[in-house]
Amino acid sequence: MLADELGIETENTASGLHEWRRIPELTARRDRFALNLAATHTRTLPPRRSSAPGSRRWTRPSPIGRLNAGQLVIVDEASLAGTFALDELASAARQAGSKILLVGDGSQLGSVEAGGAFSLLVKDRGDLVAELTDVQRFHSEWEKAASIELRLGNKSVIHDYEAHGRITEGDRESLLDAIYAAWKKDVDAGKSSLMIAGDSTTVTELNARARADRVLEGTFQTMGY
Secondary structure, eight states: OHHHHHTSOOOOHHHHHHHHHHHHHHHHHHHHHHHHHHHTTSOOOOOOOOOOTTOOOOOOOOTGGGOOTTOEEEETTGGGSOHHHHHHHHHHHHHHTOEEEEOSOTTSOOOSSSOOHHHHHHHHSGGGSOOOOSOOSOSSHHHHHHHHHHHTTOGGGHHHHHHTTOOOOOOHHHHHHHHHHHHHHHHHTTOOOOOOOSSHHHHHHHHHHHHHHHHHHTOOOOOOO
């Protein structure tokens, strides 16, 4: 994870922005508390309030909510962030006097929200955009080169994957059986495994099959209310 590799605090954008929006409220509450304390002419703090359900407690702001001048805010996987979220992050950083660094892939799938800002910035900023060119995630040289061509939309590179036995063909039922068998083998061996499908109908079918098997095995429990 980015936090472990860099040794810094991290926060997802939704949680961080939620805390940032609460800053005016927290500041107002702090000022009210200071005024009340000064009015008592004593340093004795009031009794600790109950933390029973429904009571409001003070919480430590997230890294975004504690921005300071000169700080660098790194937004990883920035292509997945919505345009409005990026705009609000930029506003928060500008107000605090810090800097935003967007990291991601402009050719990656965009945000589920209104997005596209990161891709536009990559295209419009030209020489100001730093781009990594050395592929780190593959050991095979052919696959390094093929992954770049695939990212660029070069369809002919599919032949490279086929030549190296990376493409399996067959009818739908046979392929689904193969996917499910491979997933179950991993899960039974105690591994974390995913089944990935290209449409919601197939996803539902695979999920139903996995759930039915796990119920029969006694490894899946339903909760009643």
